[in-house]
Amino acid sequence: MSKTTGPTGPTGPTGPTGLNGPDGTPSRGGASRSLSRRSFLKGLIASGALATLPCSLLMPRSASAAPFSKSDFQIFRNACPRNCYDTCSIVTYVRDGVVKFVEGAPESTYTAGGLCVKGYSYPRRVYSPDRIKYPMVQDGRGSGNWRRVSWDEAMERIARKLLEIKERDGNLLGLALTKYSGNFGITNYGVEGMMSSLGYTTRLVGTPCWPAGIDAQNYDLGDMWCNDPEDMEKSRYVIIWGANPAWCSVHSMKYVYAARDRGAKIVVIDPVLTQTSAKGDVAWQPETGSDGALALGMARHVLDLGLVDRDFVTSNAVGFEEFAAYLRQNVTVEWAAEKSGIPADEIRRVAEEFATAKPATIWIGYGMQRHVNGGAAVRAIDALVAMTGNVGKVGGGARYGHLQTWGFNYHAMIQKAPAGSTGFVGKAGPKGEFDVTAGAAAAAAYTDRALNINKTAQELLDAQNPPVRVLWSSCKNPFAQDFDRNKLEKAFNKLEMVVSVEQFFTETVRHSDIVLPVTTLFEEWTVNASYWHYWVSLNEQAIAPMHEAKSNIEIAALLSKHMNRLSPGSCTYPQDIDTREWMEKEFNKGVYELLGISHWQDLRKGPAKAKMPSSASWSDRKFKTPSGKYEFRSDLCASHGHKALPEYKEGRKPYAPYRLLTPHSKFAIHSQFANLDWMEEFQKEPFVYLNPALAKAKGIADLDTVRVFNPSGEVKLRAKITNTVPGDCLLMYEAWFRKLDFNVQNLVDDESADMGAYKTGAPGVAIHDQFADVARA
Amino acid sequence: MDHISLTPGTPRDACLLRALRDLFSARSARDIRAASLALDACRTRFGCSRAVRGTPPCAPPGADSIDSPGHWRDAEYAFNRLFVGPMAVPAPPYASAWLEREPRLMGESTMDVRNLYHALGYAVPDEGATPDDHLSFELDAALALLTLREAADTLPPSSAPEPFPPALASDAQEAWRWLVAEHMGAWVPRFVQHALAEPDVPPAIARALAMLLCWQEDAAAACAHRHTPSANADTPTPSL
């Protein structure tokens, strides 16, 4: 039977007004609105003779069946747990036990009462008809043949499999976890805890997003620690370098505007002319990956003009003279101009303005370090900020990120291996930037086995003794986020069981054997901190978990129950947990003191901001480097196989005619949000954006369907022609479309960035050092 | 108040509603098989209401003839693809997905049926977590109202013993009319049409969808008939 409904079918476009049912026809919802005023309801209630009705699904109602007040709104505190700079504090309005709408918390001066377009769509997510509602088992991975199972049945199946592989291999290294930033609520580290509670397992470690920059800042400053973004308004000169906050950190823009209102100049550096560029006073579009050269050229000019902060570089830093010598011998402004494509005069002008404005700051975006020379480039920018005396200054700083407000107990995460567990013998590094267990692990006889998350496909293919047999995926969508999709498909074919914990039917779920429905932010208790601003928000459970969804820690508890039932002592995870109690257990005296609160309950009144000695990081100029000073020369960096000085490092050699950029869209965070109907209104399909000159050369007209291809794979999509993209670039936003088979990871290989292994366990990925060709399809 | 004699439609409706309710709340191949067989039994016992009236039958006659485990397993897969998930389903079996300004669950139309259940003294299990307007709950409520209507109808108003209030019969009839004609009428036909338009709908599910639509249309027509003041009392009530 074929579909006969034509373009109004559920997979067809809905009208622009959105006033449509799933079938695209105008809804008749108004017809039933007056039910509550119908007199027959009163009559039925009054009858009192209803006890004998033949209902078998409906249950006699007791007063306690409705847990929420029916009259007014109840108001809850929530936090946006996505991998977003802004980590918004949310106020949630609930009526009849249903989230009616959300808004930004007014108490946080950062969130300031507003969310972004994605945040406002949260009710569409919780109540999406598309949500995964029940635990389900797929008979034949990829077959689309799914059966509904009870939670107990699902967990027993998994538990039996884990016991079987433990028996077979003598350890649980055949079980691997892949998890990253899908939900940053602190209790969700209970997923790592679940793994530890089972024994020593395999972990995909590292982080795809920002590790090169993290290491760079650790070499230079001893930690990644940015100023409070709210003090950016005190800057006299702001360079936004490789970030697009007008899309990806909308709440920060008000500080940029405030700085400009007070006379600051705003310079935006991005190979693409972004919304942020459009709002700047100066927009530079350098060659992609030339950032290090540009920063060093500016540094050379500052040096030539004698605008170096002598006091800082002599009293608070080491290695400046060596750096200066390097600049004199190896760097000229003309060289930087040639590398970057930015005219030498402009480089000189901006360098001079930057060095003379006090304070001046650079926002180092994550985009500019997703390169084979990304860590080196961040070090060069750090050096530029440091030599002009802007480190440790209010309104200054080399801003990258911070983890100052993340000092929770990680109660959910820290679990003991069952007695007698064996595992991997060998060196143990950190399992990501949030790994608080790194020190303890180093001392143990056995450890988990670490595989590089940024080479997930290859690592899963290569792992031996034992191979990875079972993969558990949570807070992550490997098929949308891990690199080289075609290779990943091969890697998944090797796995004996894939369990994914999800809210929507992603490509990863399609490649799973078992899917478990997980709660949204409104359905669990947790607490959230930001890696950018300094506010901490409580996340209250606002509604009952819809359908049969469970939180990650409840899933862990249930797995533990089944493990212990089948094999007593095989899992140390508590079997009965309460998500609110577990949220409480994350707090400690340090967190209370930092936030200036006496109890977590205080956060019910609104988010709290860390009480820092200054809005500037490093205000006391005590750096956490081995020397205790800012290190222009880092011997630690050299000992890790890099240059001691922030020297220029060449970029990746092109392997196809055009550079391929796959940055973030405004309407999605990785593969989240893009599948919601409100976002689809704005972004129905992916496009590849290309420059008119390139389009002309290739005979491509606006909206033509084209093929973008490289050795990793290809995608087919329509083209949009725009001057905002440089002539040698192809740009497509990463996203997951529920109705389309589109995946940028078809084209992105797993080439490593230069840094990241030191602090996150694995180097980053050169996401923007990718190349491809394009042709009309 | 009109006096309505009990028509043979009531047991037919009850039989159908029970089987349809069980089918749409199925969790497994076994549930689907049992509900499908029950639906076939209703048909065998009462005939097709359309065929009885001389109009084309709502579904092809004859039960699902294949009765192997694999057959019902395939029906389960198809059932989940259409109504359950985990993939986005083409025909979400929730009123709210069709009646709200934008498709969603737990909308105002969900609260409408929740209020009705409450008035009947009922609620869905795990209220707040379970959308009240899942088709199977609405069919369950229809079954309840059918029984209530029947009970009220069989008692002459004057002889209604306590605790039956005098208006129960008309309240029950009005609630029934609202639920099956107004509320379900606004979404069930679209739901059925969309599900049937999907490729590879197994016969057992296609039949159930067709019978659901027949039932809903006939029940709504019967309500309209009762509401028409000029209706001749001698005209037989359309068979349900």
Ligand code: SF4
């Ligand atoms: S996605 Fe970012 S900006 Fe939007 S609501 Fe969440 S934290 Fe705020």
